[in-house]
Amino acid sequence: EVHVVESGGDLVQAGGSLRLSCAASGFTFDDYVIGWFRQAPGKEREGVSCVIRRDGRTRYADSVKGRFTISRGNAKNTVYLQMNSLKPEDTAVYYCAAVMFSTCSLNGYEYSYWGQGTQVTVSA
Numbered sequence: 001e002v003h004v005v006e007s008g009g010d011l012v013q014a015g016g017s018l019r020l021s022c023a024a025s026g027f028t029f030d031d032y033v034i035g036w037f038r039q040a041p042g043k044e045r046e047g048v049s050c051v052i053r054r055d056g057r058t059r060y061a062d063s064v065k066g067r068f069t070i071s072r073g074n075a076k077n078t079v080y081l082q083m084n085s086l087k088p089e090d091t092a093v094y095y096c097a098a099v100m101f102s103t104c105s106l107n108g109y110e111y112s113y114w115g116q117g118t119q120v121t122v123s124a
Contacts, residue, residue, distance in 0.1 A: 003026050004022065004023070004114060005023050005096070009118030010121075012122055020036070023075075035110075047107060048106070053072060059105075067083065098111060
């Protein structure tokens, strides 16, 4: 059974950094994509970043490009989202999601498996 869990959310001051972790288990092969999404209260879900687990190719939303970095961890099933220069506008629940045999997409509807979310709060 595929299981996705994210962690690392916290309360930080503007300009600070956080690293979110995503662990995806239950995949037989490495042909899957991990995406990071976020949703603030009253706002639509936004695709933040994605990575193809097998080859490391990535995409970023314009709103985070240059500040956030997605990467594959040393463990095969781990993906990180390094968030630097955080802004209050980054405050949201961040979700890790996974899908097999797909391209690197920032469209949440492309993803099949979702974590429970982790809260990131950036104070001014």
